[in-house]
Amino acid sequence: MDPLERLRKTTVEELMEKNYPYVKVTDDIRDAMSKLKGHGVVILPVFDENNNFVGIVNEQDLLKLVIDPRDISEQEILTEPLLGMSFFPKTIKDIMKKCHASVSPKDTIRAAALKMYRNKQQVLPVIDNGKLVGILSQDDIFEALESFRY
DSSP: OOHHHHHHHSBHHHHOBSSOOOEETTSBHHHHHHHHHHHTOSEEEEEOTTSOEEEEEEHHHHHGGGSOGGGSOHHHHHHOTTTTOSSOOOBGGGTOBOOOOOBOTTSBHHHHHHHHHHHTOSEEEEEETTEEEEEEEHHHHHHHHHHHTO
16 A cells, blocks of 8 residues: 555554643643653643643743743734733643644544644644543654655
8 A cells, every 4th residue: 555545544543642741721831841841842731620631832832931022013912912921921821722623543644634734733632532642743644654655
């Protein structure tokens, strides 16, 4: 079978990363910074007090905290509410984003790639019965395609 066609039929469950670091909505911002750096990842799933997946926080969200509000335009502030905050938020809840797209472990990589493309997300949370069971990244897909070629 053609490597691309084989990848398209592969399920998310076969490629997803299962042991992925995460944060809670009540965690301190420094916890997220530490986990991003310590685990070499660019995105962290966020859970609420009941262990339900509620969103994501990524390196860009944290980078926005460093920018001085005097260095940005009014338009940028309107389109990027976190940009140049004049205070340093204390918890993940203050900066997290609701996640717009997710996949199921049984979805095909073809379907996952389409969601990544349409939602402009490099990483998708893998949700099963409302619970996060893994993370699928573009890198996971590209690595699989490369391995299928040989």
